[in-house]
Amino acid sequence: MILRIDLASSVPAVRQIVDGLRLLLVNGELPPGAQLPSVRRLGTDLGVHFNTVAEAYRTLAAEGWLDIARRGGARVIARKPPRPDPESAAGFQRRLRELIADGQSRGFPRGRIARELRRLAESLEEVRS
Amino acid sequence: MILVAILLLVSAFLHFLPRLTRPGLFFAVTVDPAFPASPAAARITLSFRIILWSFTLPSIALFCLTQRQEFVLLQIPGYYCAMAVAHRRALAYAAPAESAVEVSLSAPRESFPGGPIAMLAPLVSLAALALWASRNWNRLPEHFPVHWGMHGADRWVWRTPASVYGLLAADGAMSLFFVLIGVGILYWSRRTSAGGSVAFEERRFRRINAQVFLALACFPAGQAWIILLQPAAISAWLAGAALVIGAIYYAALIRNRPRLSARAGDHTPDRCWKLGIFYFNPSDPAVFVLQRFGIGYTFNFGNRWSWAMLATIVAAVSLRVVLR
Numbered sequence: 001m002i003l004r005i006d007l008a009s010s011v012p013a014v015r016q017i018v019d020g021l022r023l024l025l026v027n028g029e030l031p032p033g034a035q036l037p038s039v040r041r042l043g044t045d046l047g048v049h050f051n052t053v054a055e056a057y058r059t060l061a062a063e064g065w066l067d068i069a070r071r072g073g074a075r076v077i078a079r080k081p082p083r084p085d086p087e088s089a090a091g092f093q094r095r096l097r098e099l100i101a102d103g104q105s106r107g108f109p110r111g112r113i114a115r116e117l118r119r120l121a122e123s124l125e126e127v128r129s
Numbered sequence: 130m131i132l133v134a135i136l137l138l139v140s141a142f143l144h145f146l147p148r149l150t151r152p153g154l155f156f157a158v159t160v161d162p163a164f165p166a167s168p169a170a171a172r173i174t175l176s177f178r179i180i181l182w183s184f185t186l187p188s189i190a191l192f193c194l195t196q197r198q199e200f201v202l203l204q205i206p207g208y209y210c211a212m213a214v215a216h217r218r219a220l221a222y223a224a225p226a227e228s229a230v231e232v233s234l235s236a237p238r239e240s241f242p243g244g245p246i247a248m249l250a251p252l253v254s255l256a257a258l259a260l261w262a263s264r265n266w267n268r269l270p271e272h273f274p275v276h277w278g279m280h281g282a283d284r285w286v287w288r289t290p291a292s293v294y295g296l297l298a299a300d301g302a303m304s305l306f307f308v309l310i311g312v313g314i315l316y317w318s319r320r321t322s323a324g325g326s327v328a329f330e331e332r333r334f335r336r337i338n339a340q341v342f343l344a345l346a347c348f349p350a351g352q353a354w355i356i357l358l359q360p361a362a363i364s365a366w367l368a369g370a371a372l373v374i375g376a377i378y379y380a381a382l383i384r385n386r387p388r389l390s391a392r393a394g395d396h397t398p399d400r401c402w403k404l405g406i407f408y409f410n411p412s413d414p415a416v417f418v419l420q421r422f423g424i425g426y427t428f429n430f431g432n433r434w435s436w437a438m439l440a441t442i443v444a445a446v447s448l449r450v451v452l453r
Contacts, residue, residue: 001235002323008228037234044415045232045320047396
């Protein structure tokens with residue numbers, strides 16, 4: 001169960017931590033009950049300020065993924081996924097298009113992007129079944 | 130002659146230290162893994178060794194001529210000078226370090242060897258000794274040694290509350306310093322490997338380091354007990370025994386040093402290594418980081434908790450000076 005961030009990336013570290021943890025949470029690699037490292041431990045290992053990790057934990061707690069009220073770190077809790085509203089769905093589609101455009105601007109051919117999207121869609125279908 | 134032998138031994142160790150550096154590092158600079166085998170690297174290593182021995186040999190000669198132990202200290206600026214020059218020259222061949230960091234979220238919990246009892250044992254024993262001394266004042270020796278040279282005890286003090294409790298406080302501060310370092314290496318340093326055998330090696334290396342400092346923490350406490358209960362037992366062989374134990378532990382550290390990948394590195398920026406020896410990075414939350422030149426860990430001097438820990442050794446040394 002690995003969390004990976006790029007300290008030289010233009011994406012803020014807090015966003016990378018949130019996105020990385022959310023990926024693990026959504027994929028079930030961090031099941032309910034799992035204990036995350038303390039803010040100090042994760043901050044030291046990643047080389048970022050403790051407040052950055054704390055903010056990431058607070059973001060995920062606000063989304064309903066974590067319980068951070070206890071001392072000694074954050075714990076994953078069972079989460080009922082919310083129903084997507086039209087605004088979130090539009091926002092998701094927009095971010096997806098922006099990501100695809102970013103890939104194309106970096107030189108990835110359309111065919112390859114399409115194959116990656118199909119592969120992801122197939123893996124999502126497998127998880128659902 | 131013992132001092133000359135020690136000086137030669139230390140210099141020989143520093144002479145060969147570049148060979149013990151982790152892959153991907155050269156005099157504390159991130160380089161291409163193939164660079165240390167290049168002719169340019171060989172020239173830099175040669176200049177390091179020349180500067181090192183240029184200070185060591187005259188210091189030995191001056192000590193032999195004058196018998197003044199102060200000349201032995203010339204080796205220290207010699208090492209720093211050699212290191213500074215080599216580090217500066219190596220910077221010209223610096224390679225970009227990996228900026229991606231991977232962390233395992235399921236790493237096993239690490240515990241201090243012996244737990245809280247081992248952490249507190251040296252300090253509790255000194256507290257117990259202080260209590261015993263207060264109740265058995267007349268059983269303490271009338272005067273006792275507080276400093277040892279190459280020929281045994283060379284400074285003695287009389288039995289007074291200041292000298293007795295000052296000695297205990299100084300030894301307590303020193304023990305506390307070593308315990309804090311052991312704890313800090315285990316809990317306040319960065320785990321640079323996310324998984325696999327290298328992560329296991331890192332954990333083992335941290336544990337050995339913690340054990341070394343726990344042993345060091347017991348030394349001042351044990352010394353205080355011997356001084357106040359049986360000062361005649363102190364002799365040069367005790368220092369020799371400590372050196373032998375220290376050498377064995379250091380060999381264990383060298384043998385068990387983790388083989389970090391040249392690519393992943395230790396996630397410390399080159400620019401934060403001053404003279405290639407001192408790590409100063411206020412943005413890094415780690416209190417301890419792996420040394421880039423040598424074996425073991427070093428302080429992050431940009432972290433305020435490092436200075437808080439160093440204050441304990443300053444207190445210990447100050448108390449010792451007052452006791453003279």
